[in-house]
Amino acid sequence: MSDIDWSIGTWTNPPAAVSVADDGMRVTAVEESDAWRTTSYGFVHDTEHALLAPFAQDTAMEVSFHLDFSAQFDQAGIFVKVDDSTWTKAGVERSDDQDSLGAVVTRGVSDWSLAPVPEWHGRLVTIRASRSGDALTVRARVDDEPWRLVRVAPLDPDAEVGAGPMCCAPSRDDLTVHFTAWRTGAADASLHPDD
Template sequence: MNDIDWDKGKWTTPPLHEAIKEDGLYVTARENSDAWRVTSYGFIHESEHALLAPFEQDSAVEVSFFLNFAAQFDQAGIFIRTDETTWIKAGIEWSDGQESLGAVVTRGVSDWSLCPTPGWNGRLVTVRASRSGDAVTIRAKVDEEPWRLVRVAPLDPDAVVSAGPFCCAPTRSGLTVHFTSWRTAPPDASLHPHS
């Protein structure tokens, strides 16, 4: 794996505050920050704080952060962007009183999937996006537990794509996320590593 320097990325929307320290990047989200397009809610939000660098074909990107959420829709993880209407965000979101692992895949309009992850709060979460062929495979884990498959989504193999850590605070002020690493690696060997 190769670490990506925090100062190599470019923000989609600058956060309220950012600080690079010896133990990682601290990002304070702006209140009402979010990424969503149309589905069910009817609105378009393009105010996420995503720190992006090129995401090449046949590679993987990993982001790790400490989970410390408490308000509705607090979220952090990895953001993958082709353009303003084609993007993916995946990671942990605090929804209806609990932390959940999920993804929003957006191709013109957004979809959303969530799975509760009780006991993950206060621990180190890693989200991995692996790009190969016509897809991106997203996995996540907490601490040193096994990887969980989150999503397989289509991704044009010829598209110019960027990816990196993101966070949002749709309902409150004061959310600060401590990201500990941002790395590139070879892509996953297969969709089903144990088969």
């Protein structure tokens, strides 16, 4: 994997503050920032902070960050965007007082999946999105533990796609996420490790 320079990305929505140093990028989210379309809640939120760079077919992108959430719906991870109604966000979100690994896949309307990972709190999380064929494959891990499969979602192989680090703070004004890495490389060779 090769590092992506923080300066080449373009924000979908500017954060409250951004600082870049030798140890990564710190992003402070605007209160009520979020990404969601319609399902169950009835609203459309498109105020996420996602730093996007081109995400080519047959490549993968990884984002790493320190997990230190405390408020309802604090979230960080990777955002993969085709257009305003076709996108995926994947990472860790604090929901009902626990950190959970999950993804929101949006194709006109959003869906949401979560799996609790309380043991990840205070550790380094990496989210990996891999683009191959007609699929986006999302994996995640904490520290140097094995990768976990999070989601396989459809993604048009001919679409122009942007992807990169993302954070949102739907319920507070002082969430700062410390991203430590943004990398790109070859797409995963297969969906399953034994293939």
